[in-house]
Amino acid sequence: xxxxxxxxxxxxxxxxxxxxxxxxxxxxxxxxxxxxxxxxxxxxxxxxxxxxxxxxxxxxxxxxxxxxxxxxxxxxxxxxxxxxxxxxxx
Amino acid sequence: xxxxxxxxxxxxxxxxxxxxxxxxxxxxxxxxxxxxxxxxxxxxxxxxxxxxxxxxxxxxxxxxxxxxxxxxxxxxxxxxxxxxxxxxxxxxxxxxxxxxxxxxxxxxxxxxxxxxxxxxxxxxxxxxxxxxxxxxxxxxxxxxxxxxxxxxxxxxxxxxxxxxxxxxxxxxxxxxxxxxxxxxxxxxxxxxxxxxxxxxxxxxxxxxxxxxxxxxxxxxxxxxxxxxxxxxxxxxxxxxxxxxxxxxxxxxxxxxxxxxxxxxxxxxxxxxxxxxxxxxxxxxxxxxxxxxxxxxxxxxxxxxxxxxxxxxxxxxxxxxxxxxxxxxxxxxxxxxxxxxxxxxxxxxxxxxxxxxxxxxxxxxxxxxxxxxxxxxxxxxxxxxxxxxxxxxxxxxxxxxxxxxxxxxxxxxxxxxxxxxxxxxxxxxxxxxxxxxxxxxxxxxxxxxxxxxxxxxxxxxxxxxxxxxxxxxxxxxxxxxxxxxxxxxxxxxxxxxxxxxxxxxxxxxxxxxxxxxxxxxxxxxxxxxxxxxxxxxxxxxxxxxxxxxxxxxxxxxxxxxxxxxxxxxxxxxxxxxxxxxxxxxxxxxxxxxxxxxxxxxxxxxxxxxxxxxxxxxxx
Numbered sequence: 275x276x277x278x279x280x281x282x283x284x285x286x287x288x289x290x291x292x293x294x295x296x297x298x299x300x301x302x303x304x305x306x307x308x309x310x311x312x313x314x315x316x317x318x319x320x321x322x323x324x325x326x327x328x329x330x331x332x333x334x335x336x337x338x339x340x341x342x343x344x345x346x347x348x349x350x351x352x353x354x355x356x357x358x359x360x361x362x363x364x
Numbered sequence: 365x366x367x368x369x370x371x372x373x374x375x376x377x378x379x380x381x382x383x384x385x386x387x388x389x390x391x392x393x394x395x396x397x398x399x400x401x402x403x404x405x406x407x408x409x410x411x412x413x414x415x416x417x418x419x420x421x422x423x424x425x426x427x428x429x430x431x432x433x434x435x436x437x438x439x440x441x442x443x444x445x446x447x448x449x450x451x452x453x454x455x456x457x458x459x460x461x462x463x464x465x466x467x468x469x470x471x472x473x474x475x476x477x478x479x480x481x482x483x484x485x486x487x488x489x490x491x492x493x494x495x496x497x498x499x500x501x502x503x504x505x506x507x508x509x510x511x512x513x514x515x516x517x518x519x520x521x522x523x524x525x526x527x528x529x530x531x532x533x534x535x536x537x538x539x540x541x542x543x544x545x546x547x548x549x550x551x552x553x554x555x556x557x558x559x560x561x562x563x564x565x566x567x568x569x570x571x572x573x574x575x576x577x578x579x580x581x582x583x584x585x586x587x588x589x590x591x592x593x594x595x596x597x598x599x600x601x602x603x604x605x606x607x608x609x610x611x612x613x614x615x616x617x618x619x620x621x622x623x624x625x626x627x628x629x630x631x632x633x634x635x636x637x638x639x640x641x642x643x644x645x646x647x648x649x650x651x652x653x654x655x656x657x658x659x660x661x662x663x664x665x666x667x668x669x670x671x672x673x674x675x676x677x678x679x680x681x682x683x684x685x686x687x688x689x690x691x692x693x694x695x696x697x698x699x700x701x702x703x704x705x706x707x708x709x710x711x712x713x714x715x716x717x718x719x720x721x722x723x724x725x726x727x728x729x730x731x732x733x734x735x736x737x738x739x740x741x742x743x744x745x746x747x748x749x750x751x752x753x754x755x756x757x758x759x760x761x762x763x764x765x766x767x768x769x770x771x772x773x774x775x776x777x778x779x780x781x782x783x784x785x786x787x788x789x790x791x792x793x794x795x796x797x798x799x800x801x802x803x804x805x806x807x808x809x810x811x812x813x814x815x816x817x818x819x820x821x822x823x824x825x826x827x828x829x830x831x832x833x834x835x836x837x838x839x840x841x842x843x844x845x846x847x848x849x850x851x852x853x854x855x856x857x858x859x860x861x862x863x864x865x866x867x868x869x870x871x872x873x874x875x876x877x878x879x880x881x882x883x884x885x886x887x888x889x890x891x892x893x894x895x896x897x898x899x900x901x902x903x904x905x906x907x908x909x910x911x912x913x914x915x916x917x918x919x920x921x922x923x924x925x926x927x928x929x930x931x932x933x934x935x936x937x938x939x940x941x942x943x944x945x946x947x948x949x950x951x952x953x954x955x956x957x958x959x960x961x962x963x964x965x966x967x968x969x970x971x972x973x974x975x976x977x978x979x980x981x982x
Contacts, residue, residue: 307792312547313428314792319550320423321794322462324558332576333583337681343583343797348567349460350575350797352677357792 280364286329286344287359293331295363297323305360314360321353322346323361365414365530366447368438370471371455372463373421373714374798376483379668380455380513381418382810389810391818393949395445399431400711410527417449420714423463425470426544430716439474440540451529452476453522458488458495458510459572459799461565465557468504470545475538477529478506481522485510487801492568500564514804575670575799582674592678595671596697599662607701608732610654618647636839645831648887648939649824652704656819657812659698659705663712664811668803672712673795680793686774687781689718690793696722696773699729703940707947708819721780723947724957727940728773728933730766733888737931738765740892744912745924761928768932772964826942834886834938852897857882871930871969872923872977885938888931922976929972934965 283298287305300318302311309317323329323346332350333343341354371377381389385404394401402418419438420431427433434443441448454471456464461482468480482488482495501508509525512518545553582588622639629635666672676690683690691713699706706726713719739762746758836856843854852858861879868878876898884891896911899918915924935941935958945954976982 309792315547316424316426316545316550317428317792317794319547319554320463320466321796322554324551324554333579333677334585335681336585336589336678341677341680341793343579343677347462349462350579350799352673352680352793352795352797354680354793357794 283362283364285359286331286342286361286363287355287357289331289342289358289363290339291331291334291342293329293363295329297325297327297329298362298364299325300360301362302360304362305357307357307360314357318357318360321351322349323351329361329363365412365451366449367414367416367451367453367526368449369416369418369453369455370435370439370467371421372423372457372467372796374670374673374796375421375455375457375464376513377418377421377455378811379804379807380453380481380483380511380519381416382807383511383513383519385416387810387813389814391814394434394443395949399434399716401434408527408530409523410531412527412530414526414530415447417446423467424545424550425467425474425542429714431714439471439476440542449476451526452478453481453526454478454506455481455483457798458482458485459491459493461495461561462554462557463796465504465561466550466554468506469553469556470542472504472506473540473542475540475542477538479522479525479529480504480506480508482508482510483513484801486512486515486518491572494566496564500560503560503564514807572799578800579674579797582671583677588674588678592675595666595675596693599659599694600697600700602658602662607654607658611651614651614654615647618643618650622647633839633842637835640839641832641835645828645835648831649820649827652702652819652939653816655698655702656705656708657816659701659709660812660815661808663694663709664808665803667712668801668808670798670800673797676793676795677797684793687777688722688774689713689715692718692722695726696729699726699731702731702733703727703729703937704819704943707940707943708815710947717785720948720953721777721785723944724780724953724960725773725776727935727937727957727961728769728776730769730932731888731937733937734765734931736889736892738762738928740912741915741924741928744915745919745921765928765932768929768968772933776960826945827939830938830942831886834883838883850897852879852883852894870973871966872920872926872973872982873930873969874919874923876918877923877927881934881936884936887939888936891936921981922973925976925981926969926973929968930965932965933961933968935961 281295285304289295300315300323302314305314307314327347330345331342332345335341341352342358343350343352344358369377369381381402381404384406388406389402389404392401393399399420403415404418405413405415407413417438419435422432422435425436425439427436437443438446439449439452452471454464454468468478471478482497488495497508497510507525507529509522511522582591622643625639625643626635629638666675672691675693679693680690683693692710694712695706695709698709703726706729707723710719710722710726713722742758742761746761748756748758751757751760837860838852838855838857840856841854843849843851847854858879861882862875865873865875865878876895880891880894880898883894892911895915899911899914941954941958944957945951
């Protein structure tokens with residue numbers, strides 16, 4: 275048994291279609307969203323983006339591959355890449 | 365007994381509301397806000413009379429928008445004029461409990477008696493989701509009922525439990541120790557929710573394959589856009605073309621009724637009042653019904669199916685460039701047929717400010733009532749010659765008028781965001797894409813019926829009274845004995861027209877146009893007949909060609925072009941203003957629409973007239 279290789283952390287906002295991973299933590303200050311950090315984190319949590327949740331990028335939008343449709347556990351959420359920068363996954 | 369429905373968006377809350385209350389629904393706005401208030405009533409199996417209120421969908425009680433504040437305030441009993449609910453029904457989509465359970469844990473701290481309703485329980489079972497209801501109830505400390513809102517008898521379990529709980533109500537009041545949750549508390553409640561779900565619910569290994577399959581086509585960057593455009597095309601066709609025959613037969617029946625009155629009653633005030641005031645007033649309300657029914661049929665079908673959220677996903681960046689919400693495109697598209705169903709359709713936009721922006725710019729879309737005015741003037745003044753051998757100049761002008769409407773609407777949206785809501789940070793696009801569900805005939809039918817009824821009762825009364833007012837202005841005072849001019853020339857409308865005529869002189873309008881604009885407030889196309897009346901041309905609508913010929917001798921090309929420019933922008937539709945009043949609940953937005961459109965119209969006509977005169981068309 276080899277220890278599974280540690281996956282590099284990256285913001286979900288940079289993930290491409292087909293990416294699967296697990297949320298490590300939220301870092302709203304990295305998002306540059308119009309919302310305050312606390313408000314952005316609150317909204318993301320209310321839509322189920324909490325540490326440990328499994329995510330998969332299902333679809334990308336037409337213009338600039340934005341927004342993205344993300345499967346979070348068993349819910350699909352559409353979110354802009356700018357806000358998704360706050361979600362650190364691996 | 366007062367019950368309230370609370371739930372996340374897409375929890376099937378509205379379907380459950382429809383199943384419980386049927387068509388016994390009242391839709392209104394909460395006082396002072398553009399938030400829809402839906403109330404209904406039903407009788408429980410044990411004979412309790414219950415009133416049920418459907419609160420706006422929300423993921424938490426933080427109240428991020430006026431809608432969500434309503435939900436919070438009603439649950440906490442902070443809203444004056446709203447009863448504190450005796451029982452709160454928290455509705456969950458059984459296939460997707462995560463977000464609702466978190467909301468429920470937050471609701472528990474308000475101290476209100478609660479029931480968790482596991483809605484769409486049949487779909488969950490079919491998909492292999494199995495819920496240990498008793499254990500879930502224990503873990504939450506809240507009674508749980510299952511429900512299948514769309515099936516007959518599907519609410520039996522819920523009704524039985526409601527009776528049981530109301531029997532013991534009011535128990536000793538529990539204390540409300542809810543307070544706004546910060547990030548750590550939100551995270552903690554979500555963790556707790558996940559823990560409870562892990563212990564009581566077993567999920568299938570694979571998500572809904574149908575939704576995944578449909579989405580792989582519908583959200584495909586190329587195919588998705590093609591499907592969206594096709595959907596919009598069919599909808600536009602339906603509203604524009606399918607409604608047209610119905611609307612024409614409605615308006616000709618009302619004309620026929622008017623004619624009967626005309627023939628049975630002696631000529632005079634009563635005859636004119638009944639024919640031109642009452643019958644045509646009622647007619648001008650009813651005539652909008654086919655469009656409103658068709659547009660809401662489409663919207664409710666797409667919404668219930670789950671496509672609306674996808675369309676917003678596809679359109680987000682494109683609409684966002686103009687500062688509009690992704691969901692604004694359906695109301696704006698409908699406004700090409702008529703701004704009235706378009707403005708009513710803005711109810712699909714949850715955010716109040718995004719909705720108001722859309723309402724304010726919707727009347728700039730070229731509606732079908734402008735077409736008779738455009739065609740009259742274009743065919744009379746613009747020669748049908750070809751440019752570069754293949755572009756018809758008349759068609760080009762028509763296209764230009766449409767394009768001017770769209771471009772100015774986008775520009776206005778920009779200005780509105782900039783000047784009115786500069787302090788306001790637009791809600792970032794974050795939206796749940798629910799699993800696809802087959803729309804139910806009954807639920808859609810109730811929705812369409814409620815909209816139609818609401819339009820007739822609420823907008824209809826205002827439209828009708830405005831029609832009567834316009835009739836009054838165009839008929840009083842009566843012409844003196846032996847008058848030779850058309851009757852309208854002696855009326856208040858003419859007096860007003862002649863008073864404002866000097867103001868309209870700089871844009872190239874003569875007093876006849878100014879007078880015709882007053883009855884033209886009833887509906888844009890009425891201006892055609894009114895111009896005919898002012899120039900004493902008999903024969904009403906059929907005389908359009910004749911009117912055109914007369915106009916070429918009376919107006920310069922510059923005046924005609926100026927009138928076209930006027931009609932792109934001018935708020936020449938009392939019904940639209942009435943609907944804005946009803947939808948926003950305030951005269952402020954009516955005044956704002958009226959003033960900004962009038963300003964745009966005046967400036968556009970002024971520029972058009974002077975440029976045309978300078979180019980030698982005066």
